[in-house]
Amino acid sequence: MAEVQFVDVKKSFGAVPVIKGVNIGIDDGEFVILVGPSGCGKSTLLRMLAGLENISAGAIRIGDRIVNAVPPKDRDIAMVFQNYALYPHMTVADNMAFSLKLKGAAKEERDKRVNAAAEILGLSHLLDRYPRQLSGGQRQRVAMGRAIVRDPQVFLFDEPLSNLDAKLRVAMRAEIKELHQRLQTTTVYVTHDQIEAMTMADKIVVMHDGIVEQIGAPLDLYDRPANLFVAGFIGSPAMNMIHGRLDPENRTVFVAEDGTRLPVADPGQNAVGRDLVYGVRPEFISLDPAGFPAEVIVTEPTGYETHMIVRLGGGEANCVFRERVQARPGETINLAIDADRVHLFDREAGQRLSA
Template structure:
C-alpha cells in the first residue's frame, strides 16, 4: 500500500492542454474516485499515473517516490480496464496468473495467489473455464483477480463497470467496495457515473475541463458544493437552479425571473445587485396546501418515490415525493421549500456564496 500525489501535473497534446495543473493527495489505503463528464481529463490522469501517458509537467509520486520517468512495470500498480482485456485462449486460472508467469514466479506461489484471489471473488469453481464461457460480471471479476494476484501498492480502475447492465453494475459496485475493505489497498477509480462515485468512494475528485473543481467526501460534495458545476453534476436528480436577484429591501428574499419571492436561509445584503442562482435539491421540496403554486409538466413514478417536474420560479424544477400523488400534467400543486437547505451561487463566477 502507498500514498499517491499529483503535484501541479499537466498534460498537453501538441499545443492543446488537457490537464491544467492538477493537485491531488491520496492517503494510504484510500478509495478515491475521479469523476466528471467525458473529456474532462480523468482517464488521461489515470493513464499518466499508470505510466501509459507521458507527463508534460509536474510530478506524480507513489509511496513518496517520483515515478514520472518510470515504465509501468516498475510502478507497482495493477490496472483493471473497461473492456476486461482477457486472453480468450487461456483459462481463468491462466489469465489471472499471467503476470506472475511472465515474472517467472515459483509455481507454488502462483497457485497460492490465484486460489486466494479466486476465493475472494467467488471464482474458485470457474478456474478451468475460458472467457467465452463466462458472463460479463464473471469476466470483470477475472480482470480484478488478475490485478489482485500481483499484490500491488495501488489499484487503478478505468470505468470497469461501463459494459455491464444496470442490475449487474449495482452488484459489482458492492463487490468492489467490499473488496477494498478487505484488501485495504490504495485505489484510484475513474468513472463518469456520479452514482458510482457517491456510493463507492472514500473521497471524490470532481474534474471539469482538465481541472479539479472540488475534492471531498461524497456527502461533503453533495451538501456543500463549491460551485455551480459540482452542484449540478453531483446528485441524481440534479440540483434545481432558479435565476434571480436579492430583494434590496428584504435581503432574506430572492426574486426569481418570473417575480416569485423565494426564501433564503439568511439575509444576503452583500449579494444585492448581483445575478444569482438559487440552488435547491429535489428532496427539500415538499407538498403543502398553502405553499407556492406550481404547474405540473412531467410525472415520473419510480415505485418507492415519484419525481415531478414543475414550472416554478421561471424554471423547470424537479421535486421528489414519497407520497402517491394523483395529478396530471397541466394541473397545479402546492409546494413548500426547506429554506435551511438552499444554496446561493454567483451566476457570473459560478461560485457558492457561503450561507
C-alpha cells in the same frame, strides 16, 4: 500500499492542454474516485499514473518516489480496464496468473495467489473455464483477480462497470467496495457515473475541462458544492437552478426572473444586489397547501417516490416526493422549499455564496 500525489501535473497533446495543473493527494489505503463528464481529463490522469501516458509538467509520486520516468511495469500498480482485456485462449486461472508467470514466480507461488484471489472473488469453481464461457460480471471479476494476485501498492480502475447492465453494475459496486475494505489497498477509480462515485468513494475528485473543481467526501460535495458545476453534476436528479436576485428590502426572499418569491435562510450581506442562481435539490421541495403554486409538467411514479417536473421561477424544476402524488400534467400544486437547504451562487463567477 502507498500514498499517491499529483503535484501541479499538466498534459498537452501538441498545443492543446488537456490537464491544466492538477494537485491531488491520496492517502495510503484510501478509495478515491475521479469523476466528471467525457473529455474532462480523468482517464488521461489515470493513464499518466499508470505510466501509459507521459506527463508534460509536474510530478507524480507513488509512495516516496517520483515515478514520472518509471516504466509501467516497475510502478507496482495493477490496472483493471473497461473492456476486461482477458486472453481468450487462456483459462481463468492462467489469465490471473499470467503477470506472475512473466515475473518468473514459481508455479507453487502462482497457484497459491490465484487460489487466494479466486476465493475472495467467488471464482474458485470457474478456474478451468475460458473467458467465452463467462458472463460479463464473471469476466470483470477475473480482471480484478488478475490485479489482486500482483499484490500491488495501488489499484487503478478505468470505468470497469461501463459494459455491464444496470442490475449487475449495482452488484459489482458492492463487490468492489467490499474488496477494498478487505484488502485496504490504495485505489484510484475513474467513472463518469456520479452514483458510482457517491456510493463507493472515500473521497471524490470532481474534474471538468482539465481542472479539479472540488475534492471532498461524497456527502461534503453533495451538501456543500463549491460551484455551479459541482452542484449540477453531483446528485440525481440534478440540483434545480433558478436565476434572479434577493429582494433588496428582505434578503431572506429570492425573487426569480418571473417574479416568483422563494425563501432563503439569511445569506449574508454580500449576496444583496448581485445576479444570483438559486439552487435547491429536488428532495427539499415538498407539497404544502399553503405554499406557492406550480404547474405540473410531468409526473413519474417510481413506487417508493414520485418524481415530478413543474414550472417554477421561469423554468422547469425537478421535485422528489415521498408521497404518491396523483396530480396530472397541466394541474397546479402548491409547494414549499426548505430555506435552510438552499444554495446561492454568484451567477457570473459560478461560486457558492452560502448554503
